[in-house]
Amino acid sequence: MFQHTAIRILRPAFLLIFFLSSCSSPATPSPIPTETEPPTSSPLPTETALPTDTPAPVPTAAPALARPQYVIDLRLNYSTHAASVTQTITYPNWSGETLNDLVLAVQPNFWQGGFAVRSLLIENQPVSTYTLDGQKWTISLLQPLPPGGTLTLVMEYDLILPRMQAYANPDEVRPQIYGYSDRQTNLVDWYPFIVPYKPGEGWILHNAWFYGEHLVYDPADFDVTVTFTDGTTPQVASSGAEVPAPTANSRRFVLEAGRTFAFSISTVFKVAQQTVGNVTVFSYFFAFYDAPGEAMLQTTIEALQVYSQRFGPYPHKTLTAVQGDFNDGMEFSAFYFISRDYFNLYDGTPKNYLVIIAAHETAHQWWFDSVADDQALEPWLDEALCTYSERIYYESVHPDMVSWWWGYRYFEFEEPGFVDTPIYDGGGQRPYWDKVYLTGARFLEELRARIGDETFFAFLKDYYTQYAGKRATGADFFRVLREHTAADLTDLMTKYFKNTY
């Protein structure tokens, strides 16, 4: 994510939840076997599948599955902001351990009354042995799931969407993305998902925090159908590629090997789109914002081309950028938001936050969606790289603006700190950004100067190639780096990092 302005307080209900839940312990580096296995055939349609009129079959237990599969039938009343959902998760156990329970993250349960389970079946057996405590849904398994086994969960639940908070002073609250405004409904982290399991340690579900992101994701395949039960026919911005839907008032989207599936829905969206190579880029924006909406599209296309060349291929068939009706930018799989405020400030040139953040959020498709990390404990692995990717975008597309970018980005810089700071130790929103984003970008600039452009970019490409579809740690980052250089980095490590790698 990136938000320019400071945050000082949170809405009280959210605070209470933070204090009631407990934080997971830090995890040690260990690639999960799921992500190292070669993909096998999937019952879900692919992003490039030929359109058919047949809904996807409900997956059955298939131990050969490379990753979890989510088939979600969302029935949304756009007018009343209520939804009922039927969701099937097919979960292969690649942990190497016998699992006696499952842990799912349920972000809509942060809002009191926002999430209600109607039924849960595991292997067609009704299950009531679970606890739902804040965001954590722990389901005890009647039969342990052995290594290599596969479970199918079918759940039905209701969502009541919260109204996105409209505070008098938007600088003083954490921006709320999930929910609805007068002109937009955003479904982000809106369905229960099984969190990653780390062998020897357990399930990874960290506390939410006042700033930064706390969720960690396994890659999964998604097949999501949204049906509008009130007859509304809005525009639907989505992770994933659209395939023919089962009914006239439905829309259906598929995403392969994504981290998280997002929707933004509006009856007043305008859309611009362009296909570059085999990727179609969409830009959704509100009326009267055609110029910044077009700039968001073009910047995304330019950044997509720069990063594909510098880091490696973009893994999805679509990339959707959306004007968020809130004060924030935020990344999801094949999808991102840019704040309405940057649309308002757009001045028709590349020297503004609309272009900076479009380049930043596009980079998250490499550093977050493809190469994932533990966003709570090692947020620098995606945020420092995405901030530095802004610099790579400008030097490639607007080379005369690189020095402007450094100065503009550091305008509010307060104090340096260690790059490898968890969100919980950030010391406030602005100091957190300064440590993780901006000092992180400074580190990468110094590293690049030390080892040279050729080695630096060969390293980034190799790091991306080795960890695409997996979750990397700081130790992984430096292991790959040291495969590319024998340079003495001791002074840089001491200056920028609290931990030794």
Ligand SMILES: [Zn+2]
């Ligand atoms: Zn970011």
